[in-house]
Amino acid sequence: MKVRDFMVRDVISVRPNSSIKDVMTTFVEKKIGGVPIVDENGKLSGIVTDGDILRAIKPIDRRIQDYFSFITYIAEEDLEERMDEMAKVEIIRIAKTNGIVSVHPNDDMKTVITLLSKHHFKKLPVIDETNHVVGVISRGDVIRNIQQTIVKNME
Numbered sequence: 001m002k003v004r005d006f007m008v009r010d011v012i013s014v015r016p017n018s019s020i021k022d023v024m025t026t027f028v029e030k031k032i033g034g035v036p037i038v039d040e041n042g043k044l045s046g047i048v049t050d051g052d053i054l055r056a057i058k059p060i061d062r063r064i065q066d067y068f069s070f071i072t073y074i075a076e077e078d079l080e081e082r083m084d085e086m087a088k089v090e091i092i093r094i095a096k097t098n099g100i101v102s103v104h105p106n107d108d109m110k111t112v113i114t115l116l117s118k119h120h121f122k123k124l125p126v127i128d129e130t131n132h133v134v135g136v137i138s139r140g141d142v143i144r145n146i147q148q149t150i151v152k153n154m155e
Helices: 020-030 050-057 079-086 109-119 139-154
Strands: 034-038 044-049 061-066 071-076 123-127 133-138
Touching: 020 034, 020 050, 034 133, 044 050, 044 123, 050 079, 109 123, 109 139, 133 139
Parallel strands: none
Antiparallel strands: 034 044, 061 071, 123 133
């Protein structure tokens, strides 16, 4: 079985200049946890997940310690302050942009399973020869496909 046989073709994606706030809204409205980032020509620029956003908006615990003068300064930022600070940041600034693991429509199921399990990814972008995003494939897509094609035949 090839990736093209079970990939999702209706790809939800965002642009590199989308704000963190807008991407969070997309995640909630579409009930997804990650999206490819594509340029105006549909080429893959990056990928961002809900985990990337959580790490970016995590309040910073700023500590300055000077042991020579015995001074300690601790300023803890709260979530609202951090979100206000990060809301308008372009998503490409926190996204994975190098070493993106992807698959091609002609790759087989074994390749996808290997990549998803090895890297602990939830989703993989499917790109063509020109680096255009033509689909996505998730763990759920793979499990569904295995259940429908292999497990059902075992009964």
